[in-house]
Amino acid sequence: MAQAASKTCDICVSGPGYNYCEQCDQLFCDGCKISHLRTKMSKEHTFQSGPNINPEVKQYCKEHDENFIYYCLECHTPICKICVIKKHKSHDFAEIKESTEGIKAEVKKDIETKIRNIQSNIAEVDQGSHTYQADVKEVIQAIKEEGRKLKEMIDKKIEALINTVRRKDAKNVQNLQSVGNELKTALDKAKEQQKFYQDTQRIKDTTKLLQKLKQIKSQIEQIEEIQIPVMPSVKYAQQEATESEIEKLFGELTFGERFRRKENPKSQKDVRFVFMKDIKQLQQHVNNTDTDAWDAEDHSYSRQQNTTMFPIGVDHEEEVQVLNSRNFTQWREGRRVVELGILADGLRACAKCGLPLQLGHTTSILTCGLSAILKIPCSNTVCSHVNNIPTGKRQERIWDANVKLATASINAGLGERQVNTLLSGLNIPPVSHCMMSARQKDVGVALQEVAKETVDQVLCEEIELTKKNKDQDSITAAVDAGWQMRGSGRSYNSLSGHCSVIGTETGKILNYAVRIKSCRVCSLAEKSKSSPPAHECHMNWSGSAKSMEADMVTEMVKDVGKKGVSVSSIVGDEDSTTIARLRANVD
Structure with missing residues (x-):
């Protein structure tokens, strides 16, 4: 708890309390001070001595009247030993001194990083400005050189180009200087917070130190890092000129920008520039290409x-x-x-x-x-x-x-x-056939998985509607089959057939089946009297095409029964073979 300055020793309550122990937050007389320092646990304690000492008031828990000794890592607040048990029982916490040291290091790192980034940006602006100035001088020299060759006939043109460069130069330099001033202002603010940070070294109370560090950290985060603008550039593409072609042969003056590579700022020297003359040559190459x-x-x-x-x-x-x-x-x-x-x-x-x-x-x-x-x-x-x-x-x-x-x-x-x-x-x-075949196989697998999930969902819907409308558990379904080729009445030679079970309540497919009696890979191997290579064979039927329907209907009804659903009635086309097969194989 906080202790006010007093003339009385807190230990013997008789001698003058001219010695203040910073760790125990108590006043000692000279005799009690000597005894306190002889104790093993307190021999490293430090004292403030003198008749006019004014002990620094410590922050303490006003609710429990206890000193703060921990720091809650989840609530980000100092707590006393009673708070740990009552309000922060399941929270992570650490000693307040340890937490203060961590935040102290973090604030120091933030300050150093901020200053380092700003200084780097200032150096980059300065370097860009110097490079740009060198480009300006180079362009002016190139323009003068070309003007010297063309003599008096192009003096006015040269002067106009130089003025354009200088005017653009003044504008760009002014922009760079403005950005530089903003960066320097941000640097001054960062250094000011650095000074405040250095002043915190004299604060002994860890709670006050923690609050001060938080304030500094907040101020540092508020310092805006000025975005470095795209650096200007200038080039001049020279051309050979004659008196009769002065206007046509004058190099075109262009102002560009250097691109900053955010992912690797150190590679600025690798950035190249495109000259208008080069672009024109490429365009001329395209135009001259055989059309x-x-x-x-x-x-x-x-x-x-x-x-x-x-x-x-x-x-x-x-x-x-x-x-x-x-x-x-x-x-x-x-x-x-x-x-x-x-x-x-x-x-x-x-x-x-x-x-x-x-x-x-x-x-x-x-x-x-x-x-x-x-x-x-x-x-x-x-x-x-x-x-x-x-x-x-x-x-x-x-x-x-x-x-x-x-x-x-x-x-x-x-x-x-x-x-x-x-x-x-x-x-x-x-x-190509190869690409189409590969993609169709991939899609086919996905479609089959979706179809299986869909028929299971529809089956549940059919059961619910049957219970609701007919008050019974068994369902009524319609079946029908189709073939790749239509039968003539005398010949049923289709190589594949398909069949589906449709719920009478939902009108949706509850199950489906397919029969295939031919495989091209197997047929070719059989003709050549050799073993077929490894492949995904879909052939699953060897009987006649006409008997496919009865087999598929029986399989689908059995499959529905395995899912715990009873089929009470089948609506079909009165195929006697299918009816007989169902009665023989399905309960």
């Missing part, structure tokens, strides 16, 4: 079926088509399926230097089914990095557009040839 290919037959590639396969996955192989005779402009042929957002994100910046890319600079294309990868070189002639820009989203190495195509083909009942016929009509490059 006959652009006027080629609209569907020139729809008949090209030669493709090269590159395995790029362990479980999946995604098709990559390399069309023959691909030159600089042939990527412009036909149409493509493109996700505009993905393409825009890819063209935003070169992966190496950060400059924007241009779609017109594409040199080649790597086709992957409906999607593709564009090879686009950076327009910065110093960088010249070739970027791989996708035209759509990918999940690992599987393109979303190809998965959607496979899903749509299954839904529409189209095969690979029908899909390619449609794509050729739209002037879109065809897809």
